[in-house]
Amino acid sequence: GPTVGIDLGTTNSGVAYVDEAGKCISIPLSQDKCVFPSTITVDKRSKWTVGAHQPGQQPKSARIAFLTKRVLGRKSNDGRLRSDLEGLPFELYTTGDLYIDGESLVDKGPDELVYPEELAGLTLMEAKRVAEEHLNKRIKKCVIAIPAYFTHDQRQATRDAARIAGLEIVRLVNEPSAAAIAYAHKSPLRDGMYLVCDIGGGTFDVSLLRLENQSTKAFVVKATGGDNCLGGEDFTRVLMDLLYEKTGFSKDDSDAARKARAAAEQFKQRLSRDDEVEGDVADVEVTVTKAEFLEKSAPVFERIKKVIVGTLRERRKFIREQEARAEGKNVEKVFECVLPVGGASFTPGYLDAVRAAAGGDVLPPQDVSLLVAQGAAYVAAGRAVLTDVTSRGLGIKLHDGSMELLIAKNAALPAPSPVKEFQPAEDFLEATKIELLQGENTERAEDNILLGEFDIGHPKRPSDEVRIMAQAIASVDESISVAAWLEDGGKKESLTVTAVPRFDDRELDRHRAKNLTRFNTRSSKRPREGDSS
Ligand SMILES: Nc1ncnc2c1ncn2[C@@H]1O[C@H](COP(=O)(O)OP(=O)(O)OP(=O)(O)O)[C@@H](O)[C@H]1O
Numbered sequence: 147g148p149t150v151g152i153d154l155g156t157t158n159s160g161v162a163y164v165d166e167a168g169k170c171i172s173i174p175l176s177q178d179k180c181v182f183p184s185t186i187t188v189d190k191r192s193k194w195t196v197g198a199h200q201p202g203q204q205p206k207s208a209r210i211a212f213l214t215k216r217v218l219g220r221k222s223n224d225g226r227l228r229s230d231l232e233g234l235p236f237e238l239y240t241t242g243d244l245y246i247d248g249e250s251l252v253d254k255g256p257d258e259l260v261y262p263e264e265l266a267g268l269t270l271m272e273a274k275r276v277a278e279e280h281l282n283k284r285i286k287k288c289v290i291a292i293p294a295y296f297t298h299d300q301r302q303a304t305r306d307a308a309r310i311a312g313l314e315i316v317r318l319v320n321e322p323s324a325a326a327i328a329y330a331h332k333s334p335l336r337d338g339m340y341l342v343c344d345i346g347g348g349t350f351d352v353s354l355l356r357l358e359n360q361s362t363k364a365f366v367v368k369a370t371g372g373d374n375c376l377g378g379e380d381f382t383r384v385l386m387d388l389l390y391e392k393t394g395f396s397k398d399d400s401d402a403a404r405k406a407r408a409a410a411e412q413f414k415q416r417l418s419r420d421d422e423v424e425g426d427v428a429d430v431e432v433t434v435t436k437a438e439f440l441e442k443s444a445p446v447f448e449r450i451k452k453v454i455v456g457t458l459r460e461r462r463k464f465i466r467e468q469e470a471r472a473e474g475k476n477v478e479k480v481f482e483c484v485l486p487v488g489g490a491s492f493t494p495g496y497l498d499a500v501r502a503a504a505g506g507d508v509l510p511p512q513d514v515s516l517l518v519a520q521g522a523a524y525v526a527a528g529r530a531v532l533t534d535v536t537s538r539g540l541g542i543k544l545h546d547g548s549m550e551l552l553i554a555k556n557a558a559l560p561a562p563s564p565v566k567e568f569q570p571a572e573d574f575l576e577a578t579k580i581e582l583l584q585g586e587n588t589e590r591a592e593d594n595i596l597l598g599e600f601d602i603g604h605p606k607r608p609s610d611e612v613r614i615m616a617q618a619i620a621s622v623d624e625s626i627s628v629a630a631w632l633e634d635g636g637k638k639e640s641l642t643v644t645a646v647p648r649f650d651d652r653e654l655d656r657h658r659a660k661n662l663t664r665f666n667t668r669s670s671k672r673p674r675e676g677d678s679s
Pocket residue numbers: 155156157158159181344345346347348349350377378379382411414415416418487488489490491492493494514515
């Protein structure tokens with residue numbers, strides 16, 4: 147079968163492929179849907195079902211795992227994990243049965259460990275199944291889209307998830323690049339900068355890309371920004387609050403809350419077409435107008451604008467210089483236009499907010515929920531050229547607790563750093579620890595991710611008589627290495643971090659076997675929307 151493109155979304159996932167005629171096709175899952183929820187429901191008989199329910203819509207007796215992408219490849223020593231989870235608009239695992247303990251997801255029920263890689267693996271298995279059923283062919287290879295800011299560990303975890311699903315990853319592609327590639331195939335785009343604004347269920351990602359070559363569709367990510375607690379969910383919340391106000395239902399009534407959520411989701415989608423919508427919430431008639439919605443959503447729009455302005459500000463100066471130098475064209479124009487991506491792009495007022503903050507045109511939204519998978523499919527079919535860049539900065543920790551950046555984020559690969567020189571922390575030490583970090587926070591080393599460490603031995607001399615040299619190299623195969631040596635010709639010590647696997651081959655096979663039994667127990671018929679509630 148063909149190599150498929152997969153969008154493993156935080157909220158929804160989808161699959162696409164390019165057929166022999168060169169047409170990109172999003173694989174339909176049901177009547178008119180081409181995406182399925184990135185959730186796993188475990189019912190009381192321990193049956194695992196992928197993508198059957200959105201969070202909160204599962205049967206009362208079932209447990210549901212969702213937003214697993216947010217914990218995939220993150221470690222408990224990742225300083226930002228806790229705060230990222232705290233900021234969630236809803237509890238991570240609604241029933242409290244699945245939670246994060248150290249580096250694993252623990253399922254307290256059947257006394258069994260469930261890793262985020264297994265859950266992502268199940269979602270990928272569903273993507274594979276859907277594609278096989280549609281094409282009536284075995285699918286073995288795929289291109290998976292991942293956020294541009296994904297770290298080394300998050301990329302490795304995605305690879306492990308694919309292995310667990312029985313898929314070979316031909317290539318990982320950045321989500322914004324994938325979406326931009328899909329746009330470039332739909333409409334002719336001129337070479338230049340584009341701002342991709344991707345608003346999904348719970349994440350808002352902004353990326354500035356450069357289209358280097360219109361005919362080969364070669365995009366390079368130049369800057370990224372975002373907020374991973376901002377998305378369609380926030381607008382659903384706004385509507386839920388409006389519905390509580392209008393119906394007088396209490397937020398603490400869990401049954402009313404469930405109905406309000408379902409109604410809010412419906413109202414939201416209908417408001418993207420109509421100025422006024424009517425409906426009932428638990429037998430109470432309600433009317434909501436677009437004007438009411440816009441007014442209550444103002445704080446969410448403000449957050450959206452802040453992210454866009456922040457991302458553009460970071461690069462504005464740089465771009466001005468670059469463009470002036472390279473093309474001698476209008477230096478005030480930062481980008482050609484905004485490319486809207488993500489299911490929540492149709493939220494009333496959203497595109498106006500984007501236009502206002504970006505100060506540029508917005509291309510008419512097209513297939514917003516399908517673009518990422520479609521772009522991955524174009525890459526899979528060899529219909530786009532990608533230039534890889536480092537996803538994060540690389541540096542080493544200095545003894546004052548700061549980080550010396552050796553390779554900047556978005557540097558073209560392979561990226562060797564200049565050689566940096568430094569001295570031991572104190573006089574008469576016999577060794578200095580070199581810690582390789584991934585991230586951009588140069589002020590606080592601990593806010594970056596530790597990739598590895600080693601000691602470089604040196605003569606016991608006053609600190610200013612010892613000169614330690616260090617150099618980092620990021621190669622095309624995603625391996626990262628750092629070497630350190632002494633200026634006076636001392637021994638060279640080095641450390642190579644090739645995507646440190648969490649699982650060895652045997653463990654991966656074991657997880658795959660577990661997933662196969664879980665997956666086989668699912669009903670062959672996909673439950674229809676609304677079957678559960
Ligand atoms: N017509 C519509 N109007 C407004 N919002 C919509 C509409 N259709 C879908 N949405 C919202 O889009 C969101 C899902 O978007 P999408 O499928 O792009 O998510 P995702 O890519 O999985 O999420 P993420 O980008 O966070 O990983 C949901 O919040 C949903 O309510």
